[in-house]
Amino acid sequence: MTELSLFLRRVLLADAVFSGVSAVSLTSSAAPFAQLFELPETLLRESGLFLILYTALVGWLATRKVTAKSGIAVVIAGNAAWTVASIALLLSRAVNPNLSGEIVVVLQAVATGTLAGLQYIGLRRSGGAIVI
DSSP: OEEOOHHHHHHHHHHHHHHHHHHHHHHHSHHHHHHHHTOOHHHHHHHHHHHHHHHHHHHHHHTOSEEOHHHHHHHHHHHHHHHHHHHHHHHHTSSOOOHHHHHHHHHHHHHHHHHHHHHHHHHHHTTOOOOO
16 A cells, blocks of 8 residues: 555546546537547547546545555556557547647647656655556
């Protein structure tokens, strides 16, 4: 078990808020976003549904003062994977978003990658560095 630093709990809370807003937006407005960004509606809606569960997990972790290091590691790895997958999706040309869609995907990848980095720093401050 690792005692979470205030910094890490705040970063987890920011992640939960960002993910929660994204979850609600993508789930409830997948069709308009699909049209606006020329991204597949199914991809947007399913991403939103996944983010509902993710938000619950990260929000719960943000309220813990002590938790298993593995739970935080899963969040960090998930954010890193989401970042890489977002960029890979664009580079693969499996989707063909317009310029606005590309910008949105890149910006959310940068935000998610930044959260992963901050969470890693927070975990190290909590005395639970992950050895890679």
